[in-house]
Amino acid sequence: MGVKLTGKLPDWVSAKDVILEMLRRHDVAGGVGKIIEYYGPGLEHLTAMDRHVIANMGAELGATTTVFPSDHQTLAFLKQQRREKHWKELLSDPGASYDLHEEINLSELEPLIACPSSPGNVVPVREVAGREVYQVMIGSSANPGMRDFVIPALILENRRAHPRVSLDINPSSRQILENLTEKGDLTLLIRAGARIHQAGCNGCIGMGQAPATHKISLRTVPRNFPGRSGTKEDQVYLCSPETAAASALTGVITDPRDLEKKLALKYPRYQEPTDILINTDMVFPPPADGGSVEVIRGPNIQPLPPTEPLKTYVEGPVLLKLENNISTDEISPAGSKVLPFRSNIPEISKFTFSTIDEHFHNRAMKYQKSGSFLVAGSNYGQGSSREHAALAPSFLGVRAVIAKSYARIHRSNLINFGILPLVFSNEHDWKGIDRDDVLVLDGIIETIRQGKDFHVKNQTKNKEFLAKCPLTSHEREVLLAGGLINYMIQHHLS
Numbered sequence: 001m002g003v004k005l006t007g008k009l010p011d012w013v014s015a016k017d018v019i020l021e022m023l024r025r026h027d028v029a030g031g032v033g034k035i036i037e038y039y040g041p042g043l044e045h046l047t048a049m050d051r052h053v054i055a056n057m058g059a060e061l062g063a064t065t066t067v068f069p070s071d072h073q074t075l076a077f078l079k080q081q082r083r084e085k086h087w088k089e090l091l092s093d094p095g096a097s098y099d100l101h102e103e104i105n106l107s108e109l110e111p112l113i114a115c116p117s118s119p120g121n122v123v124p125v126r127e128v129a130g131r132e133v134y135q136v137m138i139g140s141s142a143n144p145g146m147r148d149f150v151i152p153a154l155i156l157e158n159r160r161a162h163p164r165v166s167l168d169i170n171p172s173s174r175q176i177l178e179n180l181t182e183k184g185d186l187t188l189l190i191r192a193g194a195r196i197h198q199a200g201c202n203g204c205i206g207m208g209q210a211p212a213t214h215k216i217s218l219r220t221v222p223r224n225f226p227g228r229s230g231t232k233e234d235q236v237y238l239c240s241p242e243t244a245a246a247s248a249l250t251g252v253i254t255d256p257r258d259l260e261k262k263l264a265l266k267y268p269r270y271q272e273p274t275d276i277l278i279n280t281d282m283v284f285p286p287p288a289d290g291g292s293v294e295v296i297r298g299p300n301i302q303p304l305p306p307t308e309p310l311k312t313y314v315e316g317p318v319l320l321k322l323e324n325n326i327s328t329d330e331i332s333p334a335g336s337k338v339l340p341f342r343s344n345i346p347e348i349s350k351f352t353f354s355t356i357d358e359h360f361h362n363r364a365m366k367y368q369k370s371g372s373f374l375v376a377g378s379n380y381g382q383g384s385s386r387e388h389a390a391l392a393p394s395f396l397g398v399r400a401v402i403a404k405s406y407a408r409i410h411r412s413n414l415i416n417f418g419i420l421p422l423v424f425s426n427e428h429d430w431k432g433i434d435r436d437d438v439l440v441l442d443g444i445i446e447t448i449r450q451g452k453d454f455h456v457k458n459q460t461k462n463k464e465f466l467a468k469c470p471l472t473s474h475e476r477e478v479l480l481a482g483g484l485i486n487y488m489i490q491h492h493l494s
């Protein structure tokens with residue numbers, strides 16, 4: 001899909017509003033199976049970090065990937081990082097064409113916001129303006145540039161966040177934190193009442209900063225799937241740093257353009273500095289002899305459970321029949337109760353699908369050795385790239401998922417952990433399957449080797465349907481080995 005950008009972003013509108021506009025038009029499955037390339041004169045003023053904001057949330061569109069050219073803006077970014085010698089111009093081929101066309105006139109965009117609880121529930125901010133806000137969180141991988149913190153700092157300069165609002169700042173990296181400190185922007189935020197957290201994901205993944213139940217939290221993060229924040233009945237909205245800062249100031253969802261009328265506040269002018277602090281003192285190269293490194297494991301850090309090579313026959317029940325757009329947050333939840341077990345697969349597996357079925361783990365364990373299935377709609381595994389959403393089902397004995405379509409990263413994760421990602425040849429067959437139906441797959445290895453369709457037998461309903469498993473030759477080898485780690489051991493370490 002080619003997305004032609006024309007015009008120039010108006011004051012108070014920024015890169016987050018561009019990707020929210022794409023989500024407004026195409027929703028969370030609109031990018032499935034597509035590579036999205038942005039091009040056109042509108043790129044002229046979009047910095048590398050602006051483009052990062054847009055590309056980061058390409059995952060929310062379900063896109064395979066997002067592409068921007070490497071041009072003067074990427075050169076400026078690499079110069080700032082003192083890496084300009086790595087710059088190369090990379091442009092689309094002259095006369096390149098696209099299968100699908102989209103166009104966004106940046107000059108016509110307005111502040112947008114994704115309402116609970118999907119990044120695709122996008123409306124103009126003015127439509128939900130006035131709702132009381134209890135938390136504003138600025139940061140994350142989706143808005144990691146200096147400007148994403150400096151613009152809010154300048155909006156909040158010499159002002160105080162509304163007393164009802166907990167204003168949380170999550171610097172995206174040590175580099176950002178050091179530069180915000182050096183240049184004084186951090187002081188502006190602290191004076192405005194902000195709480196400064198360590199660099200990293202923090203509340204985006206529900207590690208702290210859980211919002212109050214049923215109370216609105218405005219975040220510049222990429223995802224607001226139900227409960228991801230760590231609060232079951234959360235009300236998370238996704239917006240730009242401008243909308244976040246304006247709402248922190250007023251205590252209600254605010255179209256940042258209204259600050260001009262209400263507070264006579266002009267849109268802050270910000271010029272990306274050409275010279276920033278680059279401190280790599282904390283980056284250590286791996287030792288030449290990596291094999292001598294001792295992995296120190298406490299009781300909560302367990303070795304990765306081994307996966308078995310693919311079996312040729314699987315007979316087992318459908319543990320869950322799922323609808324469209326199941327996110328990895330629903331498969332393997334985030335939150336401070338769960339994530340301390342990230343390095344302990346048997347323990348974290350106990351939370352698999354717990355928000356959908358609290359008995360899932362116990363049911364799955366009965367078939368851990370013999371194998372089981374999951375059945376899903378389209379865009380299965382959207383959202384976070386979390387490996388645990390494949391790793392935990394693999395540990396629990398899930399041998400195949402049969403879905404209408406997959407989010408690209410999750411599909412790769414399934415293959416990497418030895419789970420067959422089957423696709424219904426005829427989507428209508430989804431309707432004919434129920435939870436607990438016993439399915440049979442036979443001749444799996446030969447079918448994969450020959451690249452043929454699978455004949456899936458529904459033993460309970462005494463019916464059969466076809467499923468595809470399109471694989472690259474590398475994916476085929478990985479699956480046959482029972483996952484990427486087995487493949488690496490076989491091909492590179494033995």
Ligand code: SF4
Binds near residue numbers: 142
């Ligand atoms: S949890 Fe994921 S989406 Fe959130 S900030 Fe971290 S990397 Fe980004």
